[in-house]
Amino acid sequence: MTDTQCSNHHSMLNVQTIRSRRAFLAENAMGLGSVALATLLSQDRLLATPKNILKNPLHFDLNRKQPHFEAQATAMISLFQHGGPSHMDLTDPKPELTRYHGTEFKDDVKFSFINRATKTLMGTPWRFRPCGECGTELSELLPHTAEIVDEITLIRSMHTGANGHEVSIRYFHGGIPGVTGRPTVGSWLVYGLGTASRNLPAYMVLTDPGGLPVDGVHNWSNGFMPPLFQGTVLRPTEPRIHNLDAPAHLHGTLQQQNLALLSTLNRRHLEQHPGEADLEARIASYELAARMQSAASEALDVSKETRATQRLYGLDNDVTRDYGTRCLLARRLVERGVRFVQLFHKGQPWDSHTNIRKNLPAACRKTDQPSTALVKDLKQRGMLDSTVVHWGGEIGRLPVTENHGDPAKAGRDHNGQGFSMWVAGGGFKGGVTYGETDDFGHRAVVNTVTPNDYQATLLHLFGLDPEQLYYVHNGQVKEITNGRNSRIVSDILRRPPVAS
């Protein structure tokens, strides 16, 4: 344990845990009888312990919890763009880079692929133009995003410090570069706040029909937290949720009768064990599982949406249908109380080492319209103010050419020193840009934002104090940022924190 980690736990109070535990019991003790309530409350009294001791609650659940202070956001949809979208071609215009196109770059560069590495600068082949009322410049590759530019905060100064994919992915999700085995942002939100949905998982992950993203299941790990806080994968094909649906031959009456018998036996068993809260809870959890089956199929049925909405998301177009459907599903899930939804691509479509002229437009065509539709749709339904939308990858790309002989095949290598992402809704400002990279888009130089800053800012919008939201693991206090330096990026918030 480092000294930073150790010193943190002295500053935190147990009051929060106790309060929220009582709150949940008083509010809605689903699955826990009054016996359990009495038990837990009596333990608080019986086990009076010294002050400032950090402990987890005795039981974990997904019931709604009070935030530390008033929340601006209540749900989040993250459109994660694996591979590193090329910011100098999409969101971060660099006239100097264009001007020096073809010349040697003077800055020291870290490459991932040395054999194709050059130090020759490559200006963007695409035009930028001012968009919206705010006039933020975006590339012609993002004509749809241009329509919502007044709703978003475009951060141009992201920085992970590492070029590798996994290192930066894990930093974004779990708070420490390269380290697995940690809960992800979704886990923390659900742990801290529970969920409003009684019939759907609190934290859902929408994967690509093509397969898993780079770094696989680590992308939605609950790490050291109980499995309750893991992302539930909504798979693109059946089974949509692991173990949600019965195999074909059990579907329908057969399984209903199974569950009916199970319930009969369990209730008879409970009669012999009156007052056992855990047995009651398990009976309830089977009921929840059964409710989930119907709730999920209802939530997943996009045919209930109007033609206009379907078209907005691009469901009428082969290129955008898949991503559009998933964006639309994300909205439907959030509408039904799901706290955190994250979309992933197969592999890493933004990893434009080669043929950037072809594959970057292709990745944009797939995502631009659906991502935009999501923001528009949320806004239209009055949900945007309370729902954070995030669009971004784990890294960006280098200003120099990755050489593949033929200039038409040129691409760009990884860059974790400076890149862009955007956020909208849930208390983020609209129509602003924040931070800058240098003249060539290589390094973030003004108002640098790290994944830890981003995480702290998110928690703040959800009404959670990033330093008070902790989990005690093996006697050690763990926070999302693991005690690393972080700041709430107040400049991009509609209602910044009051300075203390």
Place this chain on the structure above:
Amino acid sequence: MRLILPLLTLLSSCLISVSPGRAAADLTYEQHIRPIFRQHCFDCHGAEERKEAELDLRLVRFMTDGGESGPAIVSGEPGDSLLIQRIRDGEMPPGEAKVSVEELTLLEQWVAAGAKTARPEPESIGPGLGITPEERSFWSFRPIERPRVPVHDETSRVRTPIDALLLAVMQPRELHFSSDADRRTLMLRAYFDLIGLPPSDEEADAFLSDVAPGAWERLIERLLRSPHYGERWARHWLDVAGYADSEGAGADADRPWAWRYRDYVIRSFNQDKSFDQFIVEQLAGDELAGPKNGDFTEEQIELLIATGFLRTAADGTGSGDNDPSGRNQVMTDTIKIVTTSLMGLSVACAQCHDHRYDPIPQTDYYALRATLEPAIDWQAWKTPEERRVSLYTKEDHERSAEIEKEASKVTDERTAKQSKFIEEALTKELSKYDEPLRTQLRSAYETSGDTRTSDQTALLKKYPSTNITPGNLYQYNQAAADEIKKIDEKISEIRAKKPPHEYVRALVEPSGHIPETRLFHRGDYRQPKFEVSPASLTVAAPENDRTFFSSNDPELSTSGRRLAFAKWLTSGRHPLVARTIVNRVWLHHFGRGIVETPADFGRLGTQPTHPVLLDWLAAEFMEHDWKLSHLHRIIMTSTAYLQTSARSEEFNQIDPDNRYYWRKSLIRLEAEILRDRMLSASKQLDRELFGKPIPIQEDDTGQVVVDESQKRRSIYIQQRRTRPVALMKAFDAPVMVTNCDRRQSSTVATQSLMLMNGGFVLSQAAHMATVATEQVVPLEQRVAKAWQLALCRPPSDVEKEISISFINEQLAAITAEETKLPENVTPDQQAMADLCQVLLTSNEFLYVD
């Protein structure tokens, strides 16, 4: 009855911290004020030689004298006391942690009442915080004394001293033991507690029909002798030891030889090895084994395997983390595992500063570290691969050398080819450049790194693609790289003929290695301070009688530090070790420890509900040669253990959480036991013991599963830290980061889904249905068989009726809905499988009564 009162006082003083009605006049510095200072102030005003503002808070008279700003307190005048003012104004302590309102009130009351001390303060004190008698008298640091056992009358149902001690605390609350559970319930309780598997029909019949006195005791003996006993109880120990089959820390590399330690633990439990010996072997097996003389003896190998205990910590030093911070992390984690598992304390806080709550000075932490340092030395590090111990014999070596000779011919060929390919790739790459640049680049490339001119270095940097290495050759010429790979395969083939290399994952201290251990300022290895000698925790020994370990035992080739440490821990005089172990055993029998925080017996942990009982058990354990079997016997023959789990409404009002043990609490099966029980019910369980872990894989949906064909007990499933098996994880099996001191027991919908639709459960239900229908024709008998297989009892008449009508309903549904059943499955089989699945997932199956 005479003894009840003192017992009670002890108990209640443990359950309730400070009563609100306490008189201010009773406040003393040592008992009430010093803990506040320890937590908030001593870092700057006491612990270190230099005191901020020259203010020392360690004695009341120092406070009265004050520091640079004048007296800190004025006795009787809290309003005039600078200390109170500064705290109240939030100026002190600096930083975010503040003294709470309650603590401040306490301080004010204490000053107002005259700033009393418990006893006259000493004339002089040494450096550091020292340990006060109050701190030393904390329950877990007191010596273990065998308490007297109260005598109860015959109607009290007291069978053993455990019962007598429990009842003494129960009676004043008008509680008493419940009646005994029925024999079948008790039988299952014993089977799951001791071996984690249900009885076979024959075993069940044998016990249930044995009505002679002593049948219960005989059952316990039988189960203790079962080879499955070791599997069951090894799993508990492996949790605290932090066992895993992978290294964690970043890449989570495979840990191929850890399983030998797992098997050692199973064997040790099966041998009923004295726990003191078990501890000594794990901490110092290499020191006991002595130097290698020719090939290792079997006994030496076993002792080396035992030290696997000190090698369970996550260790990334073999995969990129081999730097001072990665190495120190391994040491930190190892210390944490040792202290939490054996001493019921996490001393981790004392790595950076004196412990804020417990009397553990920072020097104690480093004294412990000094004990391990000759073997785990961050300044003379060995990676996991370098640490493994080869079991190669002399004969193996000779045979291997012959084969290597054969292989070296091919490796020469490989070297030549590779140079050629790189040269070709370079020439091709250079051909993209004109002269004179081409020649300049070549000469820069060919000049070795340390003799290159700065121009040459710059040139290579400017044209990065000319930096061709064997590692990136594939990026230039895939065919060449493939050819090299082929040669590599050929080399591997030849080498594969060598006798297989077997290893032990062990901790072996090099002989004659005596490194110095320095205290790290604020835990930072870059700020080493004074040297610290190996020694025990100060508070764990009587005052002024701290045990120091010789830095270098002349009798041994190693330093002997760990052996001395292990002997001190098991000397019988250590207040924490036996308490920690008996508490764990109690926890696994009753679902809750006497101390509910089994790895924290300090002020941050919970207090024992029954301190006297805990001490009695600890003393009894040590007197009986540290045998776990003795603990099992005395626990399992007590009324406390034998009583029913039923709640009486009356007692439930008084003690709903059963903290007084007036009934036996229900326990949910752990993940491993759940899987094992299902395999057992379906007659699929492969009871083979020991060996390499059974592999895991990801199914096409990304879930980590055990291969269908693997039917061995769950303790043998490969434990990858980053790839936990979905079924295990869902039912709260630990995903090892450091170690797991206590498992959670969660109840969530994903578990239900897994039981309703998961592949493993469905396939066990199908297997079980086959067993239930084989050679049995009447439906009534099939149903009875299914109940027997799953729940180890025949169904009642009502249950039989419910089951039969369920099967008929399923059959009707299959016909009515024209259900397409899986291939080769008849409607009868399906309906029976459904019944089996319901039984396998019922609460009666999941919980031990």
